[in-house]
Amino acid sequence: MKNAVLMIPRFFVKHRNVIVEIICYLFILLFVYAAATKLADFQNFRIQLAKSPMLTEIAGFTSVIVPSLELIIALFLTIPRFRIVAMYASFCLMVMFTAYIYIIITYSPHIPCSCGGILENMGWSEHFYFNIAFVLxxxxxxxxxxGKGSSYNTEKAIHKFSLSHK
Structure with missing residues (x-):
């Protein structure tokens, strides 16, 4: 049993680059698809956001910034030197989406749906667990x-990112 537990981390280390590529492609697919469906039916997306008890006041801003962030993060995931920054941004965005869903499910009497495409067909519980999977x-x-032995240098990448935006 002990060897089986030790093999999982070795597997991840041995196949680190392939796993990172797969994770990046999954996020790119998710973010581009989500942004495209929001932009394709932008008026409905904005109306649904305005119905949210938490976002009513900032629905106009949120309806523009969310798909924009999704597309920017997806773009950054394709650029190796910005990949770690984009992965942190993906993590933060998914945590915010997941927290929003949790708060809406737990505290809101009315649950508006502002998702499009395939995600629109998910129930709120499925959507919550889907988001948790992407957070993980x-x-x-x-x-x-x-991690140790990674070809990416987090501090260097973040420093490069901050220098390129000055």
Whole structure:
């Protein structure tokens, strides 16, 4: 049993680059798809956000910033030197989406749906667990990108990112 437990981390270390690529591609697919469905039916997306008890006041801003962030993060995931920054951004965005869903499910009498496409067909519980799975994928991606022996240097990447935006 002890060997089986030790093999899992070895597997991740041995296949680190392939796993990171898969995680990045999954996030790119998720974010581009989500942004495209929101933008394709932008008016409905904005109306649904305005119905949310938490987002009513900032629905206009949120309806523009969310798909924009999704597309920017997806783009950054394709650029190796920005990948770690994008993975942190993916993690943060998914945590915010998951927290929003939890708060809406727990405290809101009315649950508006602002998702589009396939995600619209999910129930709120399924959507919550789907998001948790992506939070965990982002966390795994961060650990693999910043772990010992990684070809990525987190501090260097963040420093490069901050210099390029001055």
């Amino acid at each position: 994928l982002a966390l795994l991606g961060i650990l693999l990108l910043s």
